[in-house]
Amino acid sequence: MNPFECIDAGSEYCPCYLAEAGECTVCTLLQGKEVCACNWSKVCIYQRYLRNGSKAVKRKQTVLCDISEARRIEDGIYLEKITVSRAMARALNHPGSYVFVRGLTERSFFDAPMAIVDSDIMAGTVTLAFHVTGPKTRLLELSSQRLFLRGPYWNGLQGNRAVESIRDARCLVVTGGMSQASVPLVIKRLLAHGNTVTLLVNRPGPFFIADYLPDEVKVYEVPLHGNQGRDTMEALPEKENIAFAYSAGSTPQHELVRSFISRHCPEAGMAISNNHTFCCGEGICGSCMVTMGGKAIRSCKVQYDPQRMTEEEAVCP
Numbered sequence: 001m002n003p004f005e006c007i008d009a010g011s012e013y014c015p016c017y018l019a020e021a022g023e024c025t026v027c028t029l030l031q032g033k034e035v036c037a038c039n040w041s042k043v044c045i046y047q048r049y050l051r052n053g054s055k056a057v058k059r060k061q062t063v064l065c066d067i068s069e070a071r072r073i074e075d076g077i078y079l080e081k082i083t084v085s086r087a088m089a090r091a092l093n094h095p096g097s098y099v100f101v102r103g104l105t106e107r108s109f110f111d112a113p114m115a116i117v118d119s120d121i122m123a124g125t126v127t128l129a130f131h132v133t134g135p136k137t138r139l140l141e142l143s144s145q146r147l148f149l150r151g152p153y154w155n156g157l158q159g160n161r162a163v164e165s166i167r168d169a170r171c172l173v174v175t176g177g178m179s180q181a182s183v184p185l186v187i188k189r190l191l192a193h194g195n196t197v198t199l200l201v202n203r204p205g206p207f208f209i210a211d212y213l214p215d216e217v218k219v220y221e222v223p224l225h226g227n228q229g230r231d232t233m234e235a236l237p238e239k240e241n242i243a244f245a246y247s248a249g250s251t252p253q254h255e256l257v258r259s260f261i262s263r264h265c266p267e268a269g270m271a272i273s274n275n276h277t278f279c280c281g282e283g284i285c286g287s288c289m290v291t292m293g294g295k296a297i298r299s300c301k302v303q304y305d306p307q308r309m310t311e312e313e314a315v316c317p
């Protein structure tokens with residue numbers, strides 16, 4: 001069984017450009033093999049491709065959007081509320097949702113991936129956060145009225161199945177740095193499925209998602225780096241009852257959470273923020289490629305179980 005799944009498989013955006021190039025991550029027939037050996041994703045991608053005249057279906061759109069609210073939080077971190085269509089807000093209301101944005105006067109290679117912090121379907125808005133760290137975000141900072149937004153994209157985390165399947169259980173979310181932008185949508189989904197959530201936020205460090213967390217989330221602002229992180233996690237009560245953990249932060253933080261789970265609750269499900277460098281988000285450019293299980297995968301498209309599979313090394317496209 002293929003341990004990898006495509007985040008877009010079976011969606012209105014499937015089959016995509018990769019099918020046209022003979023590089024579909026799921027369909028072995030579209031890869032040029034003679035045997036059908038996909039993980040069934042509720043549709044036959046090959047049939048859809050043929051029925052669509054042997055070309056990709058709907059493409060992710062770039063739209064010009066108004067910035068309805070912009071807030072500078074601290075040290076060059078901004079929260080921006082963007083007006084979008086209700087359909088786009090609905091599409092971006094899932095754990096792992098993100099978009100590419102760029103300033104009004106910039107070319108498409110200025111597109112920068114941003115996690116969705118919040119989505120309001122009725123109001124038709126999404127909120128995203130960014131930290132000014134380089135030319136893309138510096139120019140975005142100057143574009144205060146409107147921006148170009150491309151989306152929707154969903155592979156901002158690995159372990160989507162675990163997030164969606166956990167019910168009526170105790171969940172732990174661990175976060176720090178800008179990756180916390182992906183946390184509110186994950187918590188929203190966990191609470192909607194009857195779970196309880198404990199959130200550990202790394203301090204000192206930014207904490208800008210407090211306004212997007214429901215009251216029932218137990219929040220602890222604690223140190224999570226190095227040995228202090230290990231001590232913090234070990235001090236958690238009822239560790240054995242944790243049934244799911246989400247780590248949104250650095251790769252060392254993912255390791256901290258992974259080893260905590262294997263020590264205390266090895267049956268628990270796990271998800272992690274996807275920290276790879278995204279450039280196109282379509283599986284084309286190769287900037288997000290990693291080797292896993294001896295196979296080169298495009299991590300902007302491919303889903304895997306982060307508890308069982310870890311990255312071996314980055315590969316050149």
Ligand code: FES
Nearest residue numbers: 279281284286300
């Ligand atoms: S970001 Fe371009 S292939 Fe993944």
